[in-house]
Amino acid sequence: MELINNQSLLFADIAGMDALKKTLRLRIIEPFQRPELFTRFRKSAGGGVLLYGPPGCGKTMIARAVAGECGVPFHSVGISQVLNMWVGESEKQIAALFNKAREKTPSILFFDELDALGYSRSKARSDHTRTLVNEFLSQLDGAGARNEQLLILSATNMPWDIDPAMKRPGRFSRQIFIAPPDATARAAIFRLKLHKVPCDPIDIQQLAERTKLFSGADIDGVVEYAKDAVLGEIIESGEERNITMRDLITACEQCRPTTLDWLDTVTTLLKYGGDDPAFKDVKEYLQEIGRL
Numbered sequence: 001m002e003l004i005n006n007q008s009l010l011f012a013d014i015a016g017m018d019a020l021k022k023t024l025r026l027r028i029i030e031p032f033q034r035p036e037l038f039t040r041f042r043k044s045a046g047g048g049v050l051l052y053g054p055p056g057c058g059k060t061m062i063a064r065a066v067a068g069e070c071g072v073p074f075h076s077v078g079i080s081q082v083l084n085m086w087v088g089e090s091e092k093q094i095a096a097l098f099n100k101a102r103e104k105t106p107s108i109l110f111f112d113e114l115d116a117l118g119y120s121r122s123k124a125r126s127d128h129t130r131t132l133v134n135e136f137l138s139q140l141d142g143a144g145a146r147n148e149q150l151l152i153l154s155a156t157n158m159p160w161d162i163d164p165a166m167k168r169p170g171r172f173s174r175q176i177f178i179a180p181p182d183a184t185a186r187a188a189i190f191r192l193k194l195h196k197v198p199c200d201p202i203d204i205q206q207l208a209e210r211t212k213l214f215s216g217a218d219i220d221g222v223v224e225y226a227k228d229a230v231l232g233e234i235i236e237s238g239e240e241r242n243i244t245m246r247d248l249i250t251a252c253e254q255c256r257p258t259t260l261d262w263l264d265t266v267t268t269l270l271k272y273g274g275d276d277p278a279f280k281d282v283k284e285y286l287q288e289i290g291r292l
Helices: 018-033 035-040 059-070 089-102 127-140 183-194 204-210 216-237 245-254 259-272 277-288
Strands: 002-004 048-052 074-077 107-111 150-156 174-177
Touching: 018 035, 018 059, 018 150, 018 174, 048 059, 059 074, 059 107, 059 150, 074 089, 089 107, 089 127, 089 150, 174 277, 183 204, 183 216, 204 245, 216 245, 259 277
Parallel strands: 048 150, 048 174, 074 107, 107 150
Antiparallel strands: 002 074
């Protein structure tokens, strides 16, 4: 388990996404910092929180910013730190990770790629997966220990593969959709990626408008595409030049947002798989962008 120094990462460091930040503050940060207030209104402040959405949209970064806003240590867990080929070892590792985090509360325990650790038992083909999920559920319930002042966050690109029991009250019952970055965030990402790169004057706002539904990783790909094209031209011609607005527009036209496949999948699930209340946020987003 990696203990990350997150104190320098705050919501102010993440451009745009104001509605999401407001939701995170109400549903995660305030209940964690002021449990007595939420208890008074009979509002649960315990359990875990699942962040879900397309890949490359900053779920891990947002989890770190939540820890920064709470002012507590951030323990990050990757699947390679848990999964083990030997019978019973993965379960022992899950228990050890929870116990280690409980020793340093208040803190945040973050599980990335939850679908790999909490895969639906009805879809699983091995008993190993089932016993791992059982142990994970037991630790979420605080079996043999208390999870007070331990906020458990997780992230996934495939929420439909997570065992339904993981989403029950007291576990990951609070689920928050992390959408592709909005125009303000896309503009900020372009500024960051083009900082100190030799460029002619660039219309950042136009680039943001041209990259709707692009993830942060996709925008990084756009800038790298433009760099490669210009460097190739310089090597071939022997004449140096800056990256121009035309280079970046061409890169935008050549790159496809990787979020589309994810959005198509979840659209199909919502249309034909029933109205799952867990996907309320993403349903509203799809209606807003005209895909549902």
